[in-house]
Amino acid sequence: MRRPGRWWRGKSTLAKVETYTRWSFHFFPLVEFTAIGLPVFGRVGNGLAVGLVLPLCAHAVLCGVTASRSLDWTRGTRAQPVRLLIVLGVVSALLGTAAISLVKHGPGGKDLVSTMVPLCVGVLAFGAGTIALGVRGRLRVLGIVTGFAAYTGVMAFALGLDGRAALGTAFAVLLGGGGLSFTSVFSVWLLDAVYELDAARETRTRLAVAEERLRFGRDLHDVMGRNLAVIALKSELAVQLSRRERPEAVDQMIEVQRIARESQREVREVVRGYREADLGAELHGAQGVLTAAGVDCSVTGSATGLPPAVQSALGWVVREATTNVLRHGDARRCRVTLEPAGHHVVLTVENDGVERTAAQGAAEGPGARGGRTGGSGLAGLRERLAAVAGTLWAGPVDGGLFRVVAEVPLPPSASDAPASTAPADSASASAVSRSVSSVSEEVTP
Known part of the structure; x- marks a missing residue:
């Protein structure tokens, strides 16, 4: 079994960013349970606390599953989880409504108010932030957050909270949901940007390979082009000389054979990289x-x-x-x-x-x-x-x-070494030029 450090170092930069993003959202359910669920046990009775924490845990798990499916959708590996998004929105609204209703219709007490209001705000904020992962467009995200906040204010006022308390609860949902939604949208944008940068780097690498292939093609053309031109001219000359029954045709074909062997050697050098x-x-x-x-x-x-x-x-x-x-x-x-x-x-x-x-x-x-x-x-x-x-x-x-x-x-003579080496290509080009010139002279009537 590999160590966590070696497992992490073995990932590419792109895989590290995606893994970090996914596990950040997978950690959100634990944050929701720790920040909202655990304080309930110290403020209300154990029976009521269990009855509140169990639905909260189910909501946290639902948020985690929805976040995972939504990230798969953003990466194009899964269809948009529309049903999960709707279910999460409904469950969040029901839990928020139940929490606010307990303020007026529950056992009573200041501790209950200080527990139920944060529970309502937290559930709706986490719900809105998670739903923002599964939609595209800033207007849609803004509509979701605003809708959750407006629903909270209307619902709280309808259940008996005074105007200031209802407005404060709605404002808290707006801030909390807006912050988590911004985090979700920014995380998706960052992940998409990293993927686009990786695709651009792959494109640049392919372009570099294509440029190297073009350079190889030019080298091969330089090696074969001139030699094939000379072979074609000398072959044509040998055909004309043989038709006239002149013995020089044999010499021309011997030269063609020599140039062909030289071309074969140069092609091997290019292909094998022996230059x-x-x-x-x-x-x-x-x-x-x-x-x-x-x-x-x-x-x-x-x-x-x-x-x-x-x-x-x-x-x-x-x-x-x-x-x-x-x-x-x-x-x-x-x-x-x-x-x-x-x-x-x-x-x-x-x-x-x-x-x-x-x-x-x-x-x-x-x-x-x-x-x-x-x-x-x-x-x-x-x-x-x-x-x-x-x-x-x-x-x-x-x-x-x-x-x-x-x-x-x-x-010791390193400074003189470059001058003592004549370019092989220039010598070859001169020889080819002399051969072409001799061919032209012999073909000319």
Whole structure:
């Protein structure tokens, strides 16, 4: 059996708000019994007290059931409890009338008056506040509260109370019922607002995923579009050369075969994600994705000047750490820091959503390069970091935080590394341009 604290922490923020709202209204029957029912035993005889408290308990239970059904209706999981609302209104009116009638027609005494009037006011106020949960529209809620107050005044005056007492009782019902009704309406509004915010966050997350799919589609188009254009041109050229029985057709088809194999390799790189990860783009993407998921993410540091191999290894760390924050934790804040430390560069990803299985990723010390962890993600990162002599540390720290630290040494010629790497896409594009140009020259009569 799970502990209450662990049960509560295991819920999402949305589930916590709904659970808190529901149990607040489930607690109202206990408040009604404690505030109205218990004082009766000390003011009137035991027989009359039991006769008053039992109907009050039934009214409190009816209020709790009606509140639960009304909240289900506001969430769209149940039809509007019209019959329960009518029954609650009738029962509240009858109990209020019975309480006021005992003031004039009961055993008498000042204690009876000081008991029956609060009983009448409390029953009608709780009834009006609970009924407000099951209706929509401010005018309807205002009509219910005003109607209960007007009924109380007329009923009290008709049963023999003087004008001032009847008016005071009606005013008390108006204040009490209005306050509880406002609480009910505000609680429903707050719960609806939380659901709408959660839906908006889900929409933002889906939009972020859609944007990533579009980016993937653009990358795939850039890889395949130019190569397919060259294949089409060279194939057409080979057909024309073969019709003229020229031996150059064989060379063109060999070139088509080479380009097709190159395209196949590039598509595998795109699909499997084997391309070099750009650390700057990964940092920016992590901040965007986590923000879209409702996590307060801050990124400190710049990847400018780092060697491509170091950027690629640390970029994979950022990507895997971001995925773990979204998949395993219930984080509210995430901090990503990239900073030099002597001849090393240190990347730190820290969040307050410690995974339920954080022990699986127990810390192995800053110098650990291998070892087993709870999942294959960290093991894969250690392999990538090992290629650049880097280390990885991951595990929970004090304060309910989960931290991932990657440290990679910088080569002495790190400042020259970016200039020595020619863009593969530019070289490929130049080769494609030369191929297209040669095709055009050969096709031209």
